[in-house]
Amino acid sequence: MKPTQPILAVTDFSPLARHAAERAARLAHETGAPLTLMHVMRGGALHNLRQWLGTSHPLATQLEADAQQQLDQLAADLHTARHVSARTVLASGSVLDEIGQKAEALNAALLVLGARGEGFLRRQVLGTTSERLLRRTTRPVLVVRQTPHAAYRRVLVALDFSPWSLQALAVARRVAPHAHLVLFNAFQVPFEEKLHFAGVDPTTIEHYRQQARTQAVQQVHAFAASARLKSGQWEPCIVEGDPSLRMAQQELALDCDLVVLGKHGQSAAEDLLLGSVTQHMLAEGSVDVLVSTAR
Structure with a gap:
């Protein structure tokens, strides 16, 4: 990967998504590529929540704050373990659209995600949504299953x-x-x-x-x-x-x-x-x- 092209790691905070983020950080350290960590909150779910509870209810804002805190903590953990400074991006909306738009905006050299996750990422990788993601992107996609103890051998x-x-x-x-x-x-x-x-x-x-x-x-x-x-x-x-x-x-x-x-x-x-x-x-x-x- 060219050092100027970043790696985009998508996480839903599940254990395998964490493995994916750790692998992405290892690759970023090895290649000198910038690393971006991204979490997408499903826009439809947030919209429904605001409709049910009212637009002024603090729960939706708290959910976003919690997600951002988890992203920041993950970035801090990766910095400690791999000496890589990761930028964090919290988005809401269509998962595929948000990932695709961010990958294009960054001109990402690689998309990294876990093999199985919680919520949307489980469907991303094992269902038809994964096929749609891989069909529409022109970026290489790395699907991570293993704990990244070392570089690929x-x-x-x-x-x-x-x-x-x-x-x-x-x-x-x-x-x-x-x-x-x-x-x-x-x-x-x-x-x-x-x-x-x-x-x-x-x-x-x-x-x-x-x-x-x-x-x-x-x-x-x-x-x-x-x-x-x-x-x-x-x-x-x-x-x-x-x-x-x-x-x-x-x-x-x-x-x-x-x-x-x-x-x-x-x-x-x-x-x-x-x-x-x-x-x-x-x-x-x-x-x-x-x-x-x-x-």
């Missing part, structure tokens, strides 16, 4: 060899510049079930399988060469099977602490966030997930 980068794969790798190297990279690709024999059903000889199908594996190996090595990765910086991980399931298996088997996915797949019209791969990793993976949204 091993990063699994999912490749489909589309133009967005290079962008995903670039984002991974900015967020985890010193991590060892695992370049992951899951290949499958095209129409294998139909080939079996059509009575194609198993030896012929196995030949196709070996061809698919060889092509995947060649593509991964060509990708690493085009990205100018040096020996020792990376390793291939080429497996057969469903990308969602195999990726989740390999993140654990290879002791990775971050998975990086591109927002788009082979086609410009294909959005993996509307399919199974990214959705599966966000919902079922066990490590942090970084989604590159840029084309």
Whole structure:
């Protein structure tokens, strides 16, 4: 990340949102990027509260004051732990709109949020609202699950060899510049079930399988060469099977602490966030997930 571009961490004060803020502070310290902590109070809920209790009732004002106090305390804690001075922003309104507008106003290099939260952030990450947020933003989004004890060590980068794969790798190297990279690709024999059903000889199908594996190996090595990765910086991980399931298996088997996915797949019209791969990793993976949204 460019030092002039800030990191925007969104919090609802839940435990995992705190992990996200701590990860954002660690990244800000490592890169020199400014850090902004943001909390959004749902405008509709505040409006209803004022209607029920009256516009002059002090409760709504007290809720805002309490939220600001929690933001300030979080910023103070991060300053003590990570020696980072964070700016705080308290907003009210549509959660997605407020986050998007603030990210644009800051020209944020990265959005950071917890994997599961309380209230709106739980729906943000695990429901359709998350897909809308990731679809509409052009900023990379880091979804944090783990307590950030250290910088990222091993990063699994999912490749489909589309133009967005290079962008995903670039984002991974900015967020985890010193991590060892695992370049992951899951290949499958095209129409294998139909080939079996059509009575194609198993030896012929196995030949196709070996061809698919060889092509995947060649593509991964060509990708690493085009990205100018040096020996020792990376390793291939080429497996057969469903990308969602195999990726989740390999993140654990290879002791990775971050998975990086591109927002788009082979086609410009294909959005993996509307399919199974990214959705599966966000919902079922066990490590942090970084989604590159840029084309």
